[in-house]
Amino acid sequence: MKYRDLLVAEITPEMEGRRVRVAGWVHAVRSIGKLAFLILRDFSGTIQVTFRVPKDVSEEEKKRYKELIKKVSKIPPESVVMVVGVVRRDPRAPRGVELSGEEIEVLNEAKSPLPLDVSGKVDAHIDTRLANRPIDLRRPESQAVLRLVSLSAKAIREYLYSLNFVEVFTPKIIASGTEGGAQLVPVFYFGKTAYLAQSPQLYKELLTSSLEYVFEIAPAWRHEESDTPYHLAEFISVDVEMAFADYNDVMKVLENVVKRVIDSVKNEGRKWLEVLGHEPPEVNLPIPRITYKEAWEILKAEGVEVEPGEDFGTPELRKLSEALEREGKTSGGFYFITDWPADVRPFYTKRGGKEVIGGKEVDLSESFDLNWRHLEISSGSTRIHRRNELEEELKKRGLNPANFEWYLKWYDYGMPPHAGWGMGLQRLMVPVAGIPNVRLASTFPRDMKRLVP
Amino acid sequence: MKYRDLLVAEITPEMEGRRVRVAGWVHAVRSIGKLAFLILRDFSGTIQVTFRVPKDVSEEEKKRYKELIKKVSKIPPESVVMVVGVVRRDPRAPRGVELSGEEIEVLNEAKSPLPLDVSGKVDAHIDTRLANRPIDLRRPESQAVLRLVSLSAKAIREYLYSLNFVEVFTPKIIASGTEGGAQLVPVFYFGKTAYLAQSPQLYKELLTSSLEYVFEIAPAWRHEESDTPYHLAEFISVDVEMAFADYNDVMKVLENVVKRVIDSVKNEGRKWLEVLGHEPPEVNLPIPRITYKEAWEILKAEGVEVEPGEDFGTPELRKLSEALEREGKTSGGFYFITDWPADVRPFYTKRGGKEVIGGKEVDLSESFDLNWRHLEISSGSTRIHRRNELEEELKKRGLNPANFEWYLKWYDYGMPPHAGWGMGLQRLMVPVAGIPNVRLASTFPRDMKRLVP
Numbered sequence: 001m002k003y004r005d006l007l008v009a010e011i012t013p014e015m016e017g018r019r020v021r022v023a024g025w026v027h028a029v030r031s032i033g034k035l036a037f038l039i040l041r042d043f044s045g046t047i048q049v050t051f052r053v054p055k056d057v058s059e060e061e062k063k064r065y066k067e068l069i070k071k072v073s074k075i076p077p078e079s080v081v082m083v084v085g086v087v088r089r090d091p092r093a094p095r096g097v098e099l100s101g102e103e104i105e106v107l108n109e110a111k112s113p114l115p116l117d118v119s120g121k122v123d124a125h126i127d128t129r130l131a132n133r134p135i136d137l138r139r140p141e142s143q144a145v146l147r148l149v150s151l152s153a154k155a156i157r158e159y160l161y162s163l164n165f166v167e168v169f170t171p172k173i174i175a176s177g178t179e180g181g182a183q184l185v186p187v188f189y190f191g192k193t194a195y196l197a198q199s200p201q202l203y204k205e206l207l208t209s210s211l212e213y214v215f216e217i218a219p220a221w222r223h224e225e226s227d228t229p230y231h232l233a234e235f236i237s238v239d240v241e242m243a244f245a246d247y248n249d250v251m252k253v254l255e256n257v258v259k260r261v262i263d264s265v266k267n268e269g270r271k272w273l274e275v276l277g278h279e280p281p282e283v284n285l286p287i288p289r290i291t292y293k294e295a296w297e298i299l300k301a302e303g304v305e306v307e308p309g310e311d312f313g314t315p316e317l318r319k320l321s322e323a324l325e326r327e328g329k330t331s332g333g334f335y336f337i338t339d340w341p342a343d344v345r346p347f348y349t350k351r352g353g354k355e356v357i358g359g360k361e362v363d364l365s366e367s368f369d370l371n372w373r374h375l376e377i378s379s380g381s382t383r384i385h386r387r388n389e390l391e392e393e394l395k396k397r398g399l400n401p402a403n404f405e406w407y408l409k410w411y412d413y414g415m416p417p418h419a420g421w422g423m424g425l426q427r428l429m430v431p432v433a434g435i436p437n438v439r440l441a442s443t444f445p446r447d448m449k450r451l452v453p
Numbered sequence: 454m455k456y457r458d459l460l461v462a463e464i465t466p467e468m469e470g471r472r473v474r475v476a477g478w479v480h481a482v483r484s485i486g487k488l489a490f491l492i493l494r495d496f497s498g499t500i501q502v503t504f505r506v507p508k509d510v511s512e513e514e515k516k517r518y519k520e521l522i523k524k525v526s527k528i529p530p531e532s533v534v535m536v537v538g539v540v541r542r543d544p545r546a547p548r549g550v551e552l553s554g555e556e557i558e559v560l561n562e563a564k565s566p567l568p569l570d571v572s573g574k575v576d577a578h579i580d581t582r583l584a585n586r587p588i589d590l591r592r593p594e595s596q597a598v599l600r601l602v603s604l605s606a607k608a609i610r611e612y613l614y615s616l617n618f619v620e621v622f623t624p625k626i627i628a629s630g631t632e633g634g635a636q637l638v639p640v641f642y643f644g645k646t647a648y649l650a651q652s653p654q655l656y657k658e659l660l661t662s663s664l665e666y667v668f669e670i671a672p673a674w675r676h677e678e679s680d681t682p683y684h685l686a687e688f689i690s691v692d693v694e695m696a697f698a699d700y701n702d703v704m705k706v707l708e709n710v711v712k713r714v715i716d717s718v719k720n721e722g723r724k725w726l727e728v729l730g731h732e733p734p735e736v737n738l739p740i741p742r743i744t745y746k747e748a749w750e751i752l753k754a755e756g757v758e759v760e761p762g763e764d765f766g767t768p769e770l771r772k773l774s775e776a777l778e779r780e781g782k783t784s785g786g787f788y789f790i791t792d793w794p795a796d797v798r799p800f801y802t803k804r805g806g807k808e809v810i811g812g813k814e815v816d817l818s819e820s821f822d823l824n825w826r827h828l829e830i831s832s833g834s835t836r837i838h839r840r841n842e843l844e845e846e847l848k849k850r851g852l853n854p855a856n857f858e859w860y861l862k863w864y865d866y867g868m869p870p871h872a873g874w875g876m877g878l879q880r881l882m883v884p885v886a887g888i889p890n891v892r893l894a895s896t897f898p899r900d901m902k903r904l905v906p
Contacts, residue, residue: 001699
């Protein structure tokens with residue numbers, strides 16, 4: 001069954017007189033006397049189909065058209081229809097063209113009223129939108145965000161392929177958590193308890209000892225108990241891991257990834273940005289780097305006291321990023337914080353150097369976060385590649401090396417020095433697509449409150 | 454820290470005299486008198502590094518070299534090293550070039566003996582290989598398969614982008630199973646029982662009502678109790694779903710996907726095919742289609758009786774594909790079986806036509822399987838797009854429509870006609886990479902017996 005000859009956006013004034021078949025949704029219908037106007041929508045755009053009674057036809061044909069107009073004017077919005085019509089130039093129409101309707105078939109009639117307005121005139125609350133996501137995604141802005149997600153994933157892969165990276169698919173059902181037990185999602189696996197991967201961390205590290213340069217774009221899970229605009233229980237993690245590299249090398253890869261995504265969205269995604277009325281930040285490389293110590297001192301100068309060696313929370317990052325933006329020390333809002341205190345980083349992070357911060361000596365690490373304003377977009381480090389050091393770090397964090405033996409034992413057989421990072425794809429869309437909530441970059445977000453749709 | 458100037462495969466005879474730094478694994482070491490030969494391996498290939506005592510240097514330097522040679526000859530295989538050497542033409546060397554070693558640093562010494570031979574001389578059992586997968590993946594053949602997986606995913610995406618498809622990431626934690634309760638993997642989700650997605654089926658269908666042409670390459674899970682070379686508990690599913698399309702349309706997309714993968718592997722993946730000593734089948738389009746009825750009759754002629762309307766098992770598919778290959782009715786071993794009995798297909802499959810098969814009237818459906826020899830690679834159909842038909846089909850299968858209400862209700866609001874398919878990426882690698890077991894196309898396979906590594 002052929003439902004359509006072409007997409008509505010492919011209809012041009014030059015096709016005048018051609019009879020075409022199109023299919024899509026009834027975006028709106030309006031009838032005035034003997035005329036019925038139907039706005040037909042498919043994913044490419046909309047076109048007006050005008051149904052009128054032709055003058056130079058038999059009475060029988062006239063009757064058929066009158067019934068057609070009556071039928072059209074009663075089709076509920078969002079019904080799925082197939083239309084046959086003749087292309088007509090119309091200077092008043094948005095694209096200079098409309099269809100003169102000859103036939104219509106209702107493929108699936110929609111119930112009225114709809115649980116959510118699709119025309120985008122009514123601005124619904126995010127909870128209503130997500131509860132009605134299959135319909136919400138028909139709104140041009142909702143669709144634009146997901147198309148930018150797809151475009152971003154494409155840009156990331158293309159850049160990484162060009163650097164000799166190989167895409168991998170690591171297991172998502174795992175025997176033990178990466179960062180300890182918190183936030184783990186348990187799975188019943190052939191009668192045993194296992195967990196969903198919080199990240200491909202340990203597996204991507206192991207793969208550096210063979211494939212060397214690996215990346216993955218795949219789901220990851222955290223039982224996030226906090227209901228914020230930036231946390232999902234299931235998110236898409238972009239992961240990169242590189243043999244014979246340190247944190248400086250992978251920061252370069254990361255900033256280039258961010259730049260490629262933004263360039264690609266500005267070029268190939270122009271149409272969707274216009275729908276969203278959003279312009280992503282201009283990113284120039286290198287993205288500025290400040291150390292944890294420098295960040296700590298800026299915060300102190302701003303009157304914010306952080307215990308030396310402690311992590312920064314969102315309030316601190318807001319304050320810090322404001323100060324950096326004021327001084328022009330970000331690139332479009334992006335900046336790296338490097339050389340974090342070792343004790344607040346995961347066990348596989350390589351230590352490096354000491355600094356006196358706020359009068360206290362702090363052990364540092366070869367690590368970084370990439371932030372956009374107050375939001376952490378990515379986190380990475382040089383990793384430890386020696387078994388004894390890994391065991392020490394596990395113990396320091398109250399973790400039992402025996403539980404990680406399945407992983408540790410491979411460090412006996414030639415693990416290379418390596419480094420990498422993980423990035424939340426939905427978080428990257430906050431600056432890229434201009435969304436206020438990461439849920440809008442998910443098809444069907446999963447969080448504390450949402451398991452359906 | 455800079456570990457290397459270039460990859461070993463990038464060293465050419467034209468670089469003679471240049472001092473370079475390389476890093477990788479000690480593939481083999483051998484010492485003869487005053488010489489030590491080290492084969493250094495990185496992911497690009499191998500190079501011989503020869504350590505010899507230079508003639509025209511001081512006694513002190515000579516002593517340093519003698520100690521260096523002693524040190525090199527004792528480095529255990531698979532240790533990670535960094536080497537500085539001078540490029541020397543050597544017509545006897547495999548690539549016409551070797552390094553004259555000047556310095557070596559052991560970055561991570563490997564324990565001996567290794568749990569698995571990496572040089573590939575000893576052919577280990579698949580269970581041993583998978584138990585030692587981080588090391589097994591250093592074997593060129595193991596790595597070649599995973600690189601072909603990456604290349605195949607790339608070829609699939611590029612083709613689908615060219616057809617206006619958008620990549621989506623659907624939720625993997627779901628409230629109810631697609632095909633009923635069997636094989637579902639339960640998850641504890643914020644105190645509730647949920648399941649891991651067996652496929653993105655219902656979500657990709659819902660997305661056709663907005664994004665229209667969607668695809669996904671992502672993990673999917675089935676509690677497979679059967680231990681065969683073709684089943685995984687976690688596999689990579691390639692999923693395509695298209696609005697305003699029927700099963701014939703999506704079969705065309707599918708056969709083109711298969712052809713693009715094979716073309717891409719034959720071009721860009723030549724190097725890996727040579728490592729594997731495998732040539733993928735030549736695929737010419739269209740891939741032959743036979744109906745279930747025709748297949749049933751061929752089987753009957755071959756002396757294999759199947760109850761009319763019943764599914765075919767592996768023994769039947771072996772017999773059938775042998776008959777088809779004998780008559781030249783496959784394309785490189787690939788063939789479609791179409792128009793399956795409706796009752797053996799999932800509830801969302803659109804019915805279509807009736808046929809008398811073996812004297813029995815059988816209700817058919819707009820469905821297909823793509824097989825390669827006896828192996829099912831992909832399965833697809835036109836889907837039902839009307840709510841009442843879906844409800845009937847659920848009831849016929851003993852499923853309760855109320856459990857699917859979260860999904861069914863969207864069919865009230867303008868679901869378009871649509872069609873699609875799902876394909877097991879690891880299964881496709883059986884013909885593409887010539888592997889005897891789908892586990893070899895996984896980084897770290899998950900099955901009844903395997904949760905680690």
